[in-house]
Amino acid sequence: MTEQQPRARRGRPGHDRAAVLAAAVALFIRKGYDATTIDDIAKSLGVTKSAVYHHVDSKEELLSAALAEALDELDATVAAATQADGPATERLHEAVRRSVEVLVAHQPAVTLLLRVHGNTATEVAALERRRRIDRALAGLVRDAVEERGLRGDLDPDVVSRLLFGMVNSLVEWYRPTGPVSGEQLAQALTALAFEGLDAR
Amino acid sequence: MTEQQPRARRGRPGHDRAAVLAAAVALFIRKGYDATTIDDIAKSLGVTKSAVYHHVDSKEELLSAALAEALDELDATVAAATQADGPATERLHEAVRRSVEVLVAHQPAVTLLLRVHGNTATEVAALERRRRIDRALAGLVRDAVEERGLRGDLDPDVVSRLLFGMVNSLVEWYRPTGPVSGEQLAQALTALAFEGLDAR
DNA sequence: GTCTATAAAGCGATAGAC
DNA sequence: GTCTATCGCTTTATAGAC
Structure with missing residues (x-):
């Protein structure tokens, strides 16, 4: 909660770990942890699964x-x-x-x-x-x-x-x-x- | 909740729809709906997945x-x-x-x-x-x-x-x-x- | 930092025998 | 009423290119 907005760089989103965490938590609440896939998190950030795995080791x-x-x-x-x-x-x-x-x-x-x-x-x-x-x-x-x-x-x-x-x-x-x-x-x-x- | 106990017949369990439902609900609560598999329900009744599908159409x-x-x-x-x-x-x-x-x-x-x-x-x-x-x-x-x-x-x-x-x-x-x-x-x-x- | 491609495993559901 | 076997799809996670 200290920083946000990955200062839109035009082109690549350029997310960080905190952005992934925030997106994940929002989806865990809306759909439940088990029903949320890494792909859901990736899509909500506008990237692919692999980009998410660059920031975190596991769901x-x-x-x-x-x-x-x-x-x-x-x-x-x-x-x-x-x-x-x-x-x-x-x-x-x-x-x-x-x-x-x-x-x-x-x-x-x-x-x-x-x-x-x-x-x-x-x-x-x-x-x-x-x-x-x-x-x-x-x-x-x-x-x-x-x-x-x-x-x-x-x-x-x-x-x-x-x-x-x-x-x-x-x-x-x-x-x-x-x-x-x-x-x-x-x-x-x-x-x-x-x-x-x-x-x- | 009207009847229970599949009147143990020795050999085949002989479950009915109510028994499957009760087992399923207990697991849905303990593990969550999404984390519970049909196989979990089957195992808790001592049967295989296919036996569960004989009593219900879907999870x-x-x-x-x-x-x-x-x-x-x-x-x-x-x-x-x-x-x-x-x-x-x-x-x-x-x-x-x-x-x-x-x-x-x-x-x-x-x-x-x-x-x-x-x-x-x-x-x-x-x-x-x-x-x-x-x-x-x-x-x-x-x-x-x-x-x-x-x-x-x-x-x-x-x-x-x-x-x-x-x-x-x-x-x-x-x-x-x-x-x-x-x-x-x-x-x-x-x-x-x-x-x-x-x-x- | 993100991509494509793919491995490896799990899951819901069905077919057909006993 | 339950079994074995299997289909088809989804999912987590990794490898390697850009």
């Missing part, structure tokens, strides 16, 4: 790079929430808010992460990293319930699944270019989750 | 059957909530409760529906039916806000996405054989959504 490498981007961001979010001082309830609020920000800023990569099946070693490793993140967030919810910051009549593990299930569902519809800003979205989600939808 | 037909099951159930839920009498807020509560029930009772089929990409005509048609369902539920949320049954400071369309995004996320983790019953789950989800997580 799986493209998936791996996208998953690493998502996992690194989510790891940082969890680390911040786990290591910070203060009540667990406040740290949970912050973790939810930051998670929404990550999903908004890295929507393509996170979308792929949430759709991984575990068909290859790359995918299994990503699923394991994701499980660690989920466990850490569930621990935060438990702590918040124990310090009586959250209602105590609901199972903390179920609450954690529902809460972050709602957060993760954002990737299915939210687009930063739409009418809702990332901040509005985080506000609406935390309001729904912590205060509820009932009219006051 | 896509198996997906189509599962998607129809999910869509028929969700259509019925929406129809009940739309046509019932009474305040929209009460009908929304009921729609959420029934949606959870459908996801629990038809988890495999609904999981596939939520993962459809639109790569074939079958998938595009399923996505269109699903969009109609989502629109109807969003209309219910709007009506509930208008009659002041739900808080008015949040965008109804965003609320609808978040609420049913949370419901749909159930397919990613909930298993009827686990420690949480379907009723407990519906209770926890409606409590979170309408009352919120904050300690009273």
